[in-house]
Amino acid sequence: MKGASHRGVYLATFGALLILLAVTVGAAHIPLGPWSPVAAMGIAAVKTALIGLVFMHLQQETSLVRVFSLAGLIWLTILLVLLASDYLTRTGVLMARH
Amino acid sequence: MSGRPSHLAHQFADAAQQQLAAKLGMWAFLATEVLFFGGMFAAYAVYRGRYPAAWSEASRHLDLWLGTINTAVLLTSSLTMALAVDAARTNHPQHTMRHLLETILLALVFLGIKGWEYADKWWNHLVPGPHFTWHGDQSAGAAELFFSLYFAMTGCHAVHMLIGVALLGILCRQANRSAFSTDYYTPVEMTGLYWHFVDCVWVFLFPLLYLIDRT
Numbered sequence: 583m584k585g586a587s588h589r590g591v592y593l594a595t596f597g598a599l600l601i602l603l604a605v606t607v608g609a610a611h612i613p614l615g616p617w618s619p620v621a622a623m624g625i626a627a628v629k630t631a632l633i634g635l636v637f638m639h640l641q642q643e644t645s646l647v648r649v650f651s652l653a654g655l656i657w658l659t660i661l662l663v664l665l666a667s668d669y670l671t672r673t674g675v676l677m678a679r680h
Numbered sequence: 681m682s683g684r685p686s687h688l689a690h691q692f693a694d695a696a697q698q699q700l701a702a703k704l705g706m707w708a709f710l711a712t713e714v715l716f717f718g719g720m721f722a723a724y725a726v727y728r729g730r731y732p733a734a735w736s737e738a739s740r741h742l743d744l745w746l747g748t749i750n751t752a753v754l755l756t757s758s759l760t761m762a763l764a765v766d767a768a769r770t771n772h773p774q775h776t777m778r779h780l781l782e783t784i785l786l787a788l789v790f791l792g793i794k795g796w797e798y799a800d801k802w803w804n805h806l807v808p809g810p811h812f813t814w815h816g817d818q819s820a821g822a823a824e825l826f827f828s829l830y831f832a833m834t835g836c837h838a839v840h841m842l843i844g845v846a847l848l849g850i851l852c853r854q855a856n857r858s859a860f861s862t863d864y865y866t867p868v869e870m871t872g873l874y875w876h877f878v879d880c881v882w883v884f885l886f887p888l889l890y891l892i893d894r895t
Contacts, residue, residue, distance in 0.1 A: 585770075586770070587766050587767075587770045588762075588766055589763065589766060592759060592762045592763060592766065593759070595759075596755065596756070596758075596759040599755045599758075600752060600755060603748065603751055603752060603755065606886075606887055606891065607744070607748055607891065610887070610891035610892075610893070610894040610895075611894050611895055612895065613895045618893065619892075622887035622888070622891055623884075623887070625887070626883050626884045626886075626887055629880075629883045630880045630883055630884070633758060633876050633879060633880055633883070634876075634880070636762075637758055637759075637761070637762040637872070637876045638872070638873055638876045638877075643703070644700070646700075646704065647700070647703050647704065647707060650703075650704050650707035650708060650711070651707050651710070653707070653708070653711040654710060654711030654712070654713070654714030654715060654718075655714065657711065657714070657715055657718075658714050658715060658718040658721075661715070661718050661719075661722055662718075662721075662722060662725065665722050665725070665726070666725075669726055669729070
């Protein structure tokens with residue numbers, strides 16, 4: 583972790599994040615139907631990956647630190663999958679109401 | 681104890697072990713934070729699935745421009761935070777100080793804009809409670825639910841930012857006393873991890889709240 587500065591990499595990452603912000607705002611104005619939230623979450627996931635790998639140094643970390651960084655996401659996945667297994671398998675519970 | 685640097689706590693064999701312990705502890709804490717916000721994201725998923733039309737109508741009452749500007753402000757603060765850690769690691773204390781102050785300034789801009797948005801919701805009776813009034817075509821109850829989650833999620837996020845600003849203030853004092861160098865900059869790095877995490881939360885909040893349907 584010591585040694586040369588990574589300013590250039592950080593500035594390039596920042597540029598990519600701003601472009602992705604523009605893309606996500608643009609995508610929300612296109613009628614994508616059910617793919618709209620998929621696109622929005624996909625772009626957010628890419629942005630988070632960039633922030634994690636570059637700004638949070640996960641690219642250079644040991645595998646132990648990387649495993650720790652994934653722990654929260656794994657438990658969050660369990661939470662959302664079990665939630666979906668409940669709400670998506672009962673007719674009427676997640677049906678759209680107006 | 682000769683040759684042992686003052687920043688090395690006695691329970692660690694060397695500075696590298698101490699730094700690794702700090703990182704693992706910080707990432708374990710961030711895992712609990714993911715789950716803290718995760719519960720609200722789960723509630724969001726259930727009710728957006730249940731009231732899609734009312735939520736997309738309610739979402740359009742949020743100011744897209746202010747949300748976009750605030751996202752850019754927060755991403756910029758992540759850049760300045762990363763540069764502060766970089767400057768500390770490469771032994772440039774003045775730059776560390778400057779980038780920390782930039783990060784605080786950007787955080788205050790974000791919170792100012794957020795406060796402005798909250799005030800706007802207050803005057804337009806969009807704060808859930810006895811004064812909530814809804815003139816849309818869709819169910820008022822579902823719209824109120826959207827705004828409840830909007831305030832809960834952005835409110836928890838804003839509290840995290842306030843804590844971050846306080847931590848950055850402490851770092852500025854330490855940086856001012858030349859506490860950090862290439863050999864020891866763990867507090868700057870850990871605060872950086874926290875700051876970037878808070879940024880990541882907003883990266884998801886922004887499209888989920890502001891961009892449900894803008895077509």
